[in-house]
Amino acid sequence: MASHYEATLQRDIDLIRSKVLEMSALAERALKDGLQAVVARDRQAAYSVILRDQRIDELEKQIDRLCLEFLVRQQPVAGHLRFVYATIKINAELERIGDYAESIARQSLKVAHLNPVPASARFVEIANFSIPMLHDAVKAFTEQNAELARSTMVVEEKVDELRNRINAELIQLRQENKFPLEALTPLMTIARRFERVSDQAKNICEEVLYMCTGEYSKHKGTEVLRVLFVDEHNSCRSQMAEGIANSLDQPRLMFTSAGIDPRPVDPGTVKFLAEKGIDISRQNSKSVEQVPNLEHYQVIIVLAREAQKVLPPPPTKTVGLEWTVQDPSKVTGTPEQVRTAYEVTYQFICDHLNDLTEAILGDKID
Numbered sequence: 001m002a003s004h005y006e007a008t009l010q011r012d013i014d015l016i017r018s019k020v021l022e023m024s025a026l027a028e029r030a031l032k033d034g035l036q037a038v039v040a041r042d043r044q045a046a047y048s049v050i051l052r053d054q055r056i057d058e059l060e061k062q063i064d065r066l067c068l069e070f071l072v073r074q075q076p077v078a079g080h081l082r083f084v085y086a087t088i089k090i091n092a093e094l095e096r097i098g099d100y101a102e103s104i105a106r107q108s109l110k111v112a113h114l115n116p117v118p119a120s121a122r123f124v125e126i127a128n129f130s131i132p133m134l135h136d137a138v139k140a141f142t143e144q145n146a147e148l149a150r151s152t153m154v155v156e157e158k159v160d161e162l163r164n165r166i167n168a169e170l171i172q173l174r175q176e177n178k179f180p181l182e183a184l185t186p187l188m189t190i191a192r193r194f195e196r197v198s199d200q201a202k203n204i205c206e207e208v209l210y211m212c213t214g215e216y217s218k219h220k221g222t223e224v225l226r227v228l229f230v231d232e233h234n235s236c237r238s239q240m241a242e243g244i245a246n247s248l249d250q251p252r253l254m255f256t257s258a259g260i261d262p263r264p265v266d267p268g269t270v271k272f273l274a275e276k277g278i279d280i281s282r283q284n285s286k287s288v289e290q291v292p293n294l295e296h297y298q299v300i301i302v303l304a305r306e307a308q309k310v311l312p313p314p315p316t317k318t319v320g321l322e323w324t325v326q327d328p329s330k331v332t333g334t335p336e337q338v339r340t341a342y343e344v345t346y347q348f349i350c351d352h353l354n355d356l357t358e359a360i361l362g363d364k365i366d
Contacts, residue, residue, distance in 0.1 A: 030101035037108035049105035056098035086211035137204040149205035159198035234259025234285040
C-alpha cells in the first residue's frame with residue numbers, strides 16, 4: 001500500500017501533467033485556428049486566437065506556481081526533481097508557442113485581402129509538420145517516452161528546409177508581381193512562426209530526454225559557433241566576409257551572410273575573390289529574414305551603418321560587433337583605384353577575422 005507521501009507526490013505530479021496537457025491542447029488549437037485564418041482568410045478565427053492567448057498565459061502562471069509548490073512541499077530528488085525542472089522549461093516553451101500562434105493570427109489579418117493567399121498549400125504543409133511535432137513532444141513528456149522524443153526531434157530539420165522553400169517561393173511570386181510588396185513580410189513571418197514551433201517542440205523533446213535519462217542534450221552542438229555578417233545589400237562586403245571566413249576552414253565556426261535589402265551579388269566581388277582563390281560564384285544574396293535559425297547565431301557582425309538595426313537590444317546573449325568598412329562596389333575611378341578599394345576592404349576583413357577566430361578558438365569568449 002502506498003504511503004501518504006507517495007500518494008500526495010503522485011497526486012501533485014498528475015495535476016501538473018494535466019495542466020501541461022491542457023496548455024498544449026490550447027496551443028495546438030491556436031495553431032490550427034491560426035492556419036485556418038491564413039489559408040481561408042478567416043478573420044474571425046484570427047481574432048479568436050488573439051483573444052484566447054490570455055488563457056495560455058494564465059496557465060503558464062498556474063503551472064509555474066504548481067511547480068514551485070511541488071519543490072517546496074515534496075523536496076524532490078533524482079527523477080522527480082528532473083521532472084519538475086523539465087516541466088518548468090517545457091511550460092516556457094509552450095507559452096512561446098502560444099505567442100507564435102497569436103503572431104500567425106495577427107499576420108493573417110494583414111494578408112486577409114489577398115485572394116488567393118500566396119503559397120497557401122505550403123503553409124498547410126509546414127503546419128502539418130510542426131503541429132504534430134508539438135503534439136508528439138508533449139506526448140513524450142506525459143508518457144515519459146524517450147524514444148518518441150528522439151524520433152520527434154528529427155522532424156525539425158524537415159521544417160527548416162520547408163520554411164526556406166516557402167521563402168524562396170514567396171520571393172519568386174513577389175518578383176512576378178503576384179501579390180503586393182507589403183504582404184511579403186507578413187507571409188514570411190507566418191512561415192517563420194511555424195518553423196519556430198518546431199524549434200520549441202524540439203526543445204521540449206530535449207527536456208524530455210533529460211527528464212527520462214538524465215542526458216542533457218540541450219546544448220549539444222554548441223561547440224560550433226555561428227557568425228552572421230550583415231550589410232545593406234548582401235552583394236559585396238558581407239559576401240566577401242563570408243567567403244573569406246569559410247576559406248579559413250575552421251570546423252568549430254559556421255559563417256553566413258545576409259542583407260537588409262538584398263540585391264544580386266556584385267560581379268566585381270566575385271572576380272576579385274576568385275583571384276584570391278575564393279569561389280563565391282554560386283552564392284545568392286538573401287535577407288536577414290531568410291537566415292535559418294537566426295536566434296541561434298552567437299555573433300552578428302554588421303559591416304554597414306544601415307545594418308546596425310539588426311543587432312538585438314540588450315540584454316542579449318548575442319554578441320554584436322560593428323566592422324564599418326567601405327563598400328568597394330560603389331567606388332568609381334580608374335581600374336587601379338577600384339582594385340585598390342577592393343583590396344583595402346579585403347585586408348580589413350581578413351585582419352579582423354584573424355583576430356576574431358583566434359579569440360574564439362582560444363576560448364576567449366563563450
